[in-house]
Amino acid sequence: MSPSHAIILLAHGSRDPLWRRPVEAVQARLQAAQPDAVVRCAYLELCPPTLHDVVQELATQGIRRIAVVPLFLGAGRHVREDLPLTVEALARAHPALQLRLAPHVGEDERLLQLMADIAAEAAIDQ
Template identity: 65%
Template sequence: MQQSQLAIILLAHGSRDPLWRRPIEAVAARIQTDQPRLLVRCAYLELCAPDLAGAVAELATLGATQITIASLFLGAGRHVREDLPRMVQDLAHNFGHLQLRLQPPIGEDARMTALMADIASQSIAS
């Protein structure tokens, strides 16, 4: 039996400014360092490449069998609530051999809320 090849896509909104992508790419690099066997890619909803479909296709070519899509959005606006689940559903249909899992937006995680509060109030406590 073939072992599953796990992968993760860090999905963010996107920007024309290449400097905007640096934090997302830094997260990808950190994950790759911590978990070298995990395939890691960044993808963007708009304004820069690769898009989600391109990242899924690349990971499929590399042998991924299970892909987690980490939604790096602080809020759940229309893109996250409506567009993204539809996109993932379409990709699951088009790549029937892959298991795709969409995580809730990172901003809805209590750990992220606590971290942002700590960082925001850090200068006040000093």
């Protein structure tokens, strides 16, 4: 049976290929944890694939439900303005898809606590 849903991890993007490693590590961990889903990375700019390209690919594979998870700590203009408009446009272009934009990860209390814990450990290790 083929997967019916997908998760797109959306990050900013960089020309430096090493920059993508943490994003791809999250992808690998999530794919291992959710083998019934398709997990893809997409980037706003500076490197492929774009969100548009990944949504198009998934739609042609028969995926019907997609969650877009922005891997951003802060809610700058991209997250607040550009991204909702982009997802709305993609939903209009692909009416058969259930396309949902999740809150950016920087809003999640668990991530904020984890970063505080890591910083506290760094201070202790000095």
